[in-house]
Amino acid sequence: MxxxxxxxxxxxxxxxxxxxxxxxxxxxxxxxxxxxxxxxxxxxxxxxxxxxxxxxxxxxxxxxxxxxxxxxxxxxxxxxxxxxxxxxxxxxxxxxxxxxxxxxxxxxxxxxxxxxxxxxxxxxxxxxxxxxxxxxxxxxxxxxxLEPLTPDDIRMAINRALTDKENGFGNKDIKIDDAAVDHFVQASGGDVRSSLNALELAVLSADKPIHITRQDAEDCLQKSSFNFDKDGDFHYDVMSAFQKSIRGSDVDAALHYLARLIEGGDLPTIARRLLVISFEDIGLASPQAASRTLTAIEAAERLGFPEARIPLSQAVIELCLSPKSNSSITAIDSALSDVRKGQSGDIPKHLKDGHYKGAKDLGNAIGYLYPHNYDGGYVQQQYLPDNLKNKTYYQPKNTSKSEQQFKQIYDNILRQKKK
Known part of the structure; x- marks a missing residue:
């Protein structure tokens, strides 16, 4: 049959x-x-x-x-x-x-x-x-x-199977506890096939008279159906929700999506995404977060699952509660945009490589200033090509003391440029 x-x-x-x-x-x-x-x-x-x-x-x-x-x-x-x-x-x-x-x-x-x-x-x-x-x-x-089935949809499918006399179990005298039905509904993860397979196993393996309890349901559907395909859309949706939850500082949501990814067992993908997040979303607001994230990843890789969940969760909690800044990624993307539009320009002569014959004399003749010879290790001179010399890519954030310090230094340099 x-x-x-x-x-x-x-x-x-x-x-x-x-x-x-x-x-x-x-x-x-x-x-x-x-x-x-x-x-x-x-x-x-x-x-x-x-x-x-x-x-x-x-x-x-x-x-x-x-x-x-x-x-x-x-x-x-x-x-x-x-x-x-x-x-x-x-x-x-x-x-x-x-x-x-x-x-x-x-x-x-x-x-x-x-x-x-x-x-x-x-x-x-x-x-x-x-x-x-x-x-x-x-x-x-x-x-x-197609949209995921709701718990009500799964419940309807189970009730149909229990009452259908031609194709289901409508001709059998079955007593099933509400708690058992609830487990079939919740633990199926929206997979109606999984819930019906578990129901069938429970009925066919039961003693007479048939009485299906919550324990029977758990025995037949021991682990919640979990949809994980690392090449499929659903996986990428979870990864996206994971990063956006960390970016939004929602610890509980981030831990939920981390749990889903851990169930999928794809540690390399989790590690890569955490490292990306530490630089992309936390960035200069907490520069030390990236190194601590890398330490947690290395620990997770050495431990393997299930213990790897511990350093991973620690990294996720810290990243969620860290100040956020995307100034570094927006800065480099802005610079890349100019380069891809062909806005490059000639490199100033005093910055050109000094290793080929005659270049050192050329550099000295046109006045390259060696910053280490000056107080504070800084001296004002042009570094960008002429057509971009007034361009600014870095837009500091005020979300943390560390980036506020970077901003103060950066603003001082910009003021000197304009003198």
């Missing part, structure tokens, strides 16, 4: 759980189905939120033949069989899993069938199609992003 999650997939568009922005009353996919004007599409989002279900529901609501292939494991010959069937029946909906892994030979075979409309392609992927899918396929499809 097929698994419960497979049996409970919707047979028409009305049975789809969640994704109301696509299949609700005014959703674009529902409108396509109602008008019987289907077009090829790509559905993307985390696992277990309904990509395959929507494809099957579209087929069930339109009576169009449905076939499912995998872009990696199925061959071009498998696609040829689908194409022949489309010729005979007029149209076939083809669900193609892992479409981001489609090779050129299979893609070239599919393209003409997409053009003439015989194959309605529904590509499913967890990767961002704008980055991962070939432009030739993208240009022939509509792209729809």
């Amino acid at each position: 097929e698994p419960l999650a497979y049996r409970m997939r919707p047979h028409n568009i009305d049975d789809v759980i969640g994704q109301k922005h696509l299949v609700g009353d005014k959703g674009i996919i529902r409108r396509m189905v109602d008008a019987r004007r289907l077009s090829s599409m790509i559905l993307y989002g985390p696992p277990g939120i309904g990509k395959t279900s929507i494809a099957r529901a579209i087929a069930g609501s339109t009576d169009v033949k449905f076939r499912q292939l995998n872009a990696v494991t199925d061959t071009k010959k498998d696609m040829q069989i689908v194409a022949e069937e489309a010729k005979m029946s007029g149209q076939v909906i083809l669900l193609l899993d892992e479409i981001h892994r489609l090779d050129k030979a299979k893609q070239d075979f599919l393209l003409p069938h997409l053009e003439n409309g015989r194959i309605i392609l529904i590509g499913a992927t967890t990767s961002n199609p704008y980055h991962a899918i070939n432009p030739a396929i993208r240009s022939r499809t509509q792209i729809f992003e």
